Amino acid sequence: MVVSEPRPKRETTSSEPQTTFTVSESGTDNPGTLHRRLLGPSIQKSGQDGVDQATVSEIIYQATQGSKYFEHQKRKEKDLTKKVESIVQQAKKVSHQDLEAAEVRIETLIRQHEATRDLTQTIVHVDCDAFYASVEELDHPELKSKPFAVGKGVLCTCNYEARKFGVRSAMAEFVAKKICPELVVLRLNFPKYIEKSNAIRKILFEYDPNHCAMTLDEAYLNITEYCAKVNKDREEVVSDMRRRILETTGVTVSAGIGPNSRVAKIASNINKPNGQFVIANDREAVMEFMCNLPVRKVTGVGYVLERQLLALNVNVCGDIYRKSALLYQLFTDTTITFLLNCYLGLGSTEVKPIDQYERKSVGCERTFRAISDVAQMKQKLQQIAEDLEKDCKRLNLAGRKLGLKLKRTTFEQISRQRPMPKPINSASDIYRYGLLMLEKELPITVRLIGLRLTDLVDLSHEGPMKTFLKGQRRQNYRLDDEAITSINFHAAFPESFEDSTNIHDDEEMGELNMMIQGSQEEVSSVIDDFRSSSKAIAARDITNAEEQQDSTANHSMQLSERDTLQLSTDSGETSSGVVACPICGNQVSADDQALNRHVDWCLSRAAIREAVKETF
DNA sequence: GCGGATCAC
């Protein structure tokens, strides 16, 4: 049924008074937007309602003024203001004919997107409220009524008492203390958060065995089947689930319910904390929900894109349609497609475990007191190379490309990338090539050095089938622009944090950096037996990777092989059943790829638990 | 393909 829905009227004029932003003269500083930039990305998060943002913003401004960081932000804000002004100028030049042509194209795009709409699934986004703070409160009940935060140097998160003062995640500790002098700041305790997260996930498994845990505090579920099975209303199901999580773990969670991941994610923020919001699986309901939603609430619209959209009088998602013809002339196809999907409230309806996504890079970076001495830089580089090697070995990966990242004392970043003669993952190789790249940038003064491997080679699967399998997985798990990104399984031990720089994490802003030092050996002996397809699991060199290079040479054969074999796996593999993971005991698909991904992931968790046991 | 930027968390 194709019913033409009432839509907001589209404007076909581009010359319209710009009221949203008072633009200062070109190239000069714009104090208003700089204040806003310095406030950070989490102003629009929950718990900031009663806060006097103007006062807070002024304190931040005064506290940070004059620092290198401040100057950097000021430069960036100036550049952005210029860019925004340039877009406004371009907008004025768009002709009526251009707009009419764009309209036709837009209608086609909308029809195409509309055809993909799937309202048959119930997707839930679960988000723990101030997760780290919430976990800490369980151990320190006396803190409940006091403003406190978790972090070191920079805050990871804070409780709602602290938010009343304007304290927020990603805020520098010294700034937060100025805003709220009585603020208590706790150090991070990752093992505790991991344990709690696992307890929560244990419940999530019952509602969706294929749920996708994005981070420790956030997950997507598809509860369509569960609702049908228990014959219960989706809201009731989610409400029960949240209650159970609270009863068994003591942590409150918020949830968003909707027909796809995009709207579910947005919805989970609406009644935060400890609430839920549902969007009916109904086209009108979705459209209405999106229509009045500020564009900044959409995942993927950050500070920069918001500034550009606001300058074009696009404030809410409904404005995207009203201004679509103009936007079409000003933004790239990718951005237009993304924005139209936002307006239509379309998104992914596929939820699958995170261990089924293919990693594309692995890296390590560190901030320290500014140095210009080469010997000191070499030392940092060596440490980073060693840490990167550990991650590579743990993940059984090597990279064909090495990237070097530097940050000047001015906060300006430099990145260099180079293909390697062979896939590398040893600290000695990483260091050697990294140093060669670094030397080209000398002399330089830096506050950060980072190394990253890309074009990864999976060493878990040896032999001639390896490339084929890799290709197949890529095909099967290919994602569209609704893709859920950021797939990480890293966690960090506080003990492994070096120097006194602000290494921290954030359940809202960051993720866990898992540096498994010991205890992997014993676990991997169990795994060795389990992984039938991997004979030489602990690849200490990369001879096999070089072997694989040879196999990729025969490209055409590889392709035809893949096409043929994929058909057979599609029909046969899924019915071959599930097995129990030897580590977590959960049911896992017997599919070799999925299995190994899962084991890699579980292994990390197991290693952490071992390490925790040792610590205590 | 590279380097810079943006975004999420």
Next chain:
DNA sequence: TATGGTGATCCGC
């Protein structure tokens, strides 16, 4: 005194 780390993607050249 003073502002993180990991990973993904897009864009312009």
